[in-house]
Amino acid sequence: MTHLWEQGNVVSWSRTQRSHCYIFKANDIADLTYAMAMARTKGLSVIPHGAGHSYTDAALNSEGLLIDTTGMHRILSWDAEQGIMQVEPGVTIGEVARLALADCWWPAITPSTAEATIGGCVAMNVNGKNAWKYGSFGEHVLSLTVLLASGQTLTLSPTNHPELFRAFVGSAGLLGIITSVTLQLQRIPSAYVDVRLRSATSLNELLQILGEEQAADFLEGWVDGFARGDQLGRGIATSALYRATSNRARWPLPALSIPEQLKQDIARCSGTLGRPVLKETVRSANKAMYCWSKWWGSKRSWQQSLFHATYYAPAMFTGYQALLPQGAETFQAFVPYTQAEVLFKEMLQRSQANNFIPLWCTIKRHRQDSFLLGYQLDGYSLELNYQVASRTIQQLRGMLQGLMELVIAAGGRFYLAKDSLLTNRLYRRSIGDQTVEAFLKLKQFYDPEMRFQSNLFHRVFQASLPATNELCYARERR
Ligand SMILES: Cc1cc2nc3c(=O)[nH]c(=O)nc-3n(C[C@H](O)[C@H](O)[C@H](O)COP(=O)(O)OP(=O)(O)OC[C@H]3O[C@@H](n4cnc5c(N)ncnc54)[C@H](O)[C@@H]3O)c2cc1C
Incomplete structure (x- = not known):
């Protein structure tokens, strides 16, 4: 059997992080074992890589080895x-x-x-x-x-x-x-859900609706990042309920009438054409969506396939990436219920005051779990997505670092898959020193040579390691 090693550049899903590395595609456990042995021989650090849909550098490993596990798909x-x-x-x-x-x-x-x-x-x-x-x-x-x-x-x-x-x-x-x-x-009772929209004139009302919709099986809030003043945080709460049916037959997934390739081409074209008028287009689209939800959405619910109600269509990714050639910066803050309204308002207001309007904003409800690096809390998260432009990237990042301080002060947390500006200091303050120490203690026990590393590891964890491990890392890099 031949094992292929390549060198190449891998980009994060947000397109803001890029890394040059060795790439090995594994198809089974024997391949993984081989790749690990080779990494040891060559003195390379290793990180597994899935579909690369993390917005951050979690699956990147500059000058190290990236093991692509998508070939293990049985x-x-x-x-x-x-x-x-x-x-x-x-x-x-x-x-x-x-x-x-x-x-x-x-x-x-x-x-x-x-x-x-x-x-x-x-x-x-x-x-x-x-x-x-x-x-x-x-x-x-x-x-x-x-x-x-x-x-x-x-x-x-x-x-x-x-x-x-x-x-x-x-x-x-x-x-x-x-x-x-x-x-x-x-x-589940069926492969369909009943979807209902409720518009909210302000952030306060939106959070109230999200709090009320206890019976929903799925719930998400969308926020119009452009709305200001009394309407700050206005948006739409989308709830979905499993559609009950006694029919236990196998449900076919709805057939798509437009070929996927054509959809992708249309999305790419629209994204590219939309670039010069991005802000105005999103502002108008937001307004149209909000107004539509107000008069039509609240009157009725409609049936949708669970699959399509859950997942974004692949053509949307294509359009999004064509629209934002320099990528997007994402910020997701998880905060306790009691802090959400004040904090989310401040996040939206600061963005607007700095002329960084988030193009896509969503709110979700969460509950705490017991995993060591758990990031969810009993509360809400607000995800903000900003256009990246090389001219203003430093100001945008400065503003987001400021927002992170606010989130930490409110007892909030961040998500390693989405918050690419998180530093060692900020992470420790949000999740707690003890948690970081406990995680690194386990890592040192199960991975004493620090074989598994990623760009995220260097950004968020490395500074917490004792000097002996840093030396080990520096030796490998040489
Ligand atoms: C459009 C879009 C929507 C999204 N929506 C949500 C959402 O609703 N909720 C949410 O929580 N996230 C969401 N995400 C984030 C995404 O689901 C996560 O980042 C997820 O981890 C991506 O999986 P992946 O296969 O692409 O992993 P990658 O991005 O390739 O890797 C993610 C991490 O998993 C590790 N990893 C991968 N495979 C293995 C393995 N075999 N063994 C050990 N570690 C491994 C990598 O090292 C890396 O640290 C969304 C992302 C996109 C692009």
Whole structure:
């Protein structure tokens, strides 16, 4: 068998982070073992890479080795009676959802991209539009098999090596490589949801609606980042309820009438054409969306396929990336319920005052989980997405660092998959010194040579390491 090593540039999903590295594509555990041995021989650090849908540098490893796990994409078993599926790490959440849907099951928690791999979902402990009800992805993982830096394979679960399981979920690939995941899926009554919109004239009203919609199965708020004054934070709350039906037949996924390639081309073209008038276009689109939700949305609910209600269409990614050639900076703050209104208002006002209007803003409800690097709280998160332009990037970053201070003062947290400006100091202050120490203690135990590293590791964790580990790292780099 030939093993291919390439060198190349890998870019984060937000397009703001770029890294030159060695790339190895693994198709099975033997490939992983080989790649780890080669990395040791060559003195390279290693990071696993899934679909690359993290906005940050979590899956980048400059001048190190990136192990692409998307070739490990077999469904290992599917028990349609119990809703238990075992998969390799490169299987996407969309593939799991499609297979499960046919038997009336669904991932209990899923991000809104169908392309994220299961390895990536566990490693980032992703959240979804039902996070306040069902928590984080890791809460629905029955067990994991992992390959450690020592070459040892372990099976982790809430009862088998519980401490390592609790740390591995959400560890951003820094403790080892996930080689398989066993998931407990959720029974659903049908493959459809009833979707309802409620418009809100202000942030206060939007948060009130999100608080009221306890019965919803999925819930998300959208905020018009351009609205000011009395209307600051106006938006739309979208709720979805599983559609009950006694029909247990296999539901076909709705057929797409426009070929995917054509959709991609249209999206790319529209994105490119929209660049010169980006702000005005988004401002008008926001206004139109808000007005439409006001008169039409609140009058009725409509039926939508669960798959399409959950995941962004791939053409949207293409359009978004064509629209923002220099990428986007994302900021997601998780804050307790009591702090949300004041803090979110301040975040929107500061953005507007600095002339950095967030182009896409969403609010979700969350609940705290018990994973070591857990970032969700009993409260809300506000995600803000800004256009990046080389002329103003430093000012934008300065403003966002200021917002991070506010979030920390309010007892808030950040998400390693989305907040690329988080530093060691800010992370320690948000999640707590003890948590960072506990994580690094485990890392030093299971990965004493610091084999698993990423750009995120250097940015967020490295400064917390004792000098001996820094020396080890410096030696490898030479
Ligand atoms: C359009 C869009 C919408 C999104 N929506 C949401 C959302 O609703 N909720 C949410 O929580 N997130 C969301 N995300 C973020 C995304 O779901 C996460 O970043 C997820 O981790 C991406 O998975 P991936 O396969 O692309 O992983 P990558 O980005 O490739 O890697 C992510 C991390 O996982 C590690 N990793 C990957 N594979 C393995 C493995 N086999 N073993 C160990 N570690 C591994 C990597 O080292 C890295 O640290 C969204 C992203 C996009 C682009």
